[in-house]
Amino acid sequence: MDNASFLFNNDTTTSNIGAITQHFSNDQKQNFPPLVSTYNDKIRPILDAVDKLRGLNVTQHGIPLPTIVVVGDQSSGKSSVLESLAGISLPRGQGICTRVPLIMRLQHHPGPVPEFRLEFQKKSVMIMEESRISEAINSATVEIAGNSKGISNVPLTLVVKKNGVPDLTMIDLPGITRVPVHDQPENIYEQISGIIRLF
Secondary structure (H helix, E strand, O other), X not given: OOOEEEEEOOOOEEEEEOOEEEEEOHHHXXXXXXXXXXXXXXXHHHHHHHHXXXXXXXXXXXXXXXXXXXXXXXXXXXXXXXXHHHOOOOOOOOOOOOOOOEEEEEEEOOOOOOEEEEEEOOEEEEEOOHHHHHXXXXXXXXXXXXXXXXXXXXXXXXXXXXXXXXXXXXXXXXXXXXOOOOOOOOOHHHHHHHHHHHO
């Protein structure tokens, strides 16, 4: 919406455009375009429905779903883009850091306390402190893909409910590696290419 985000509640509507914040009364709400004034009522439920279908793995049965997927070479800054959108820190380090697909579900949360949850292999882990998100992702990655530098197509889902984040679902995939390093399998490039095609 061209750098403009709109949040709705029962009393006022807040418009954030760049660094300018304006408050509108209920009488002034009628001037907003239909797409903006009905965002929470019509668009959010669609995004939630897509997330539920993705959780049922319908894509594995040939049913395509609209998805924002971040793809690129290893250490090309993919995770940094997601960090700037979500306002959180993701795992960093030398070599391949993203070893499993990371599905990030961002949801605007009007409350003062953000909520973070990690879902994988039918588990749901609440993350009580924002500073421990990277640690939780690393632990879950080791549980799924092992301690080596190998990868897996089993996804992690990170749910971020935080004031000011956009309502988006994005998938961060392992960076493309053409030459295996350390104890990576010889066919690491083919494995990553297969994951990209899967999503």
